[in-house]
Amino acid sequence: MTGQRGKGRCASTRSRFVVASLALAVVVTGCGGGDDAVQTTTVGSDVPIDRVVNVAGERGLYLRCSGTGSPTVVMEGGDGDTSDSYAFAERRLAAVTRTCVYDRANLGGSDPAPGPRGFTDLVEDLDRLLVNADVPGPYVLVGTSGGGYIVAGYAFANPTQISGMAFIEVPAPFRDPPPPIVEETKWNHPSNVEQRDYLQVEKDAWAARKEVGDIPITIVSNAYSDDEIEAATFPSERNGMRTNVQDQRGWLTLSPRAKQTIVHTGHAVEEADPELVINVILEVIKAARNQ
Numbered sequence: 001m002t003g004q005r006g007k008g009r010c011a012s013t014r015s016r017f018v019v020a021s022l023a024l025a026v027v028v029t030g031c032g033g034g035d036d037a038v039q040t041t042t043v044g045s046d047v048p049i050d051r052v053v054n055v056a057g058e059r060g061l062y063l064r065c066s067g068t069g070s071p072t073v074v075m076e077g078g079d080g081d082t083s084d085s086y087a088f089a090e091r092r093l094a095a096v097t098r099t100c101v102y103d104r105a106n107l108g109g110s111d112p113a114p115g116p117r118g119f120t121d122l123v124e125d126l127d128r129l130l131v132n133a134d135v136p137g138p139y140v141l142v143g144t145s146g147g148g149y150i151v152a153g154y155a156f157a158n159p160t161q162i163s164g165m166a167f168i169e170v171p172a173p174f175r176d177p178p179p180p181i182v183e184e185t186k187w188n189h190p191s192n193v194e195q196r197d198y199l200q201v202e203k204d205a206w207a208a209r210k211e212v213g214d215i216p217i218t219i220v221s222n223a224y225s226d227d228e229i230e231a232a233t234f235p236s237e238r239n240g241m242r243t244n245v246q247d248q249r250g251w252l253t254l255s256p257r258a259k260q261t262i263v264h265t266g267h268a269v270e271e272a273d274p275e276l277v278i279n280v281i282l283e284v285i286k287a288a289r290n291q
Contacts, residue, residue, distance in 0.1 A: 015212060016039060046263075053133045058111075059112075063131075063275045065100040069096065071097060071137070071139055071288050072099070073285065074100050074130070075100070076141070076142065079103070083109050085144070093282070105125060113186060116187035119208075122196070126154050127154060127157065138288070140162075140164040141165045144270055152167075152208070158212075159212045166277075168270060169220060170219070171240065172176055173199070173202040176236040179236070202225065209250065209254065211254060214291075215255050216238045216255070216284050217252075218260075218280050220276075221260055222264065222269060223262050223263070223265075224249050245262055260264075
């Protein structure tokens with residue numbers, strides 16, 4: 001939300017419509033070699049999805065899936081970000097496997113849901129969405145910033161469905177947040193469009209950490225420069241920025257094959273170096289297929 005908790009791009013509104021055409025299953029190979037040259041494993045015809053899917057009563061979430069193959073990549077945007085935050089990666093990933101993005105409640109094309117929105121609410125919404133839309137596993141889960149807590153929670157609840165994960169700058173919980181940040185991140189603050197209890201969600205996800213399985217996991221962590229740290233407003237924020245890389249090693253407990261990649265991009269890695277993020281995800285897909 002502030003500093004290393006930056007919300008990223010503003011949410012955009014998406015109209016609802018259904019794409020009814022069928023996609024024939026094909027084998028696609030990336031051009032020119034490199035990490036993009038990941039061969040698609042086809043599982044038969046997959047129907048593109050571009051619609052709102054019911055998840056609770058009459059409440060629905062907007063879901064978009066394209067491509068064919070397994071594992072299915074599910075990407076979770078950062079705080080306040082819609083499915084469009086992954087527009088930079090969708091086409092490239094869908095060329096090699098089934099790829100899905102969605103809007104959380106109160107964002108984009110999804111229906112509203114009352115706050116406070118907690119860790120369990122967010123994880124259960126993702127669970128119901130994948131089940132009700134008949135999105136097949138196993139999954140490679142990708143979480144950017146605050147989205148990482150949600151995919152972590154889903155993985156803890158459904159470990160046998162997970163074949164790989166990528167955490168893109170997902171910090172440890174904010175230690176000793178100052179009153180202005182506590183106020184700004186309250187679920188009922190006017191700027192909190194998601195009506196999400198941000199600080200508690202971070203704590204709950206971190207406390208729930210456990211081994212998911214012997215699967216490929218990459219944690220992308222930013223090492224803040226001295227200038228960036230000194231420019232932060234609050235002392236506790238500066239402390240968290242100094243220990244960001246070390247703190248994020250806490251995600252390594254999720255798998256004996258988990259590894260950390262250190263970058264110097266700032267918190268919004270996907271904005272500063274989208275190619276790096278795409279390649280990290282492609283690498284996890286490849287490793288998941290080879291296990």
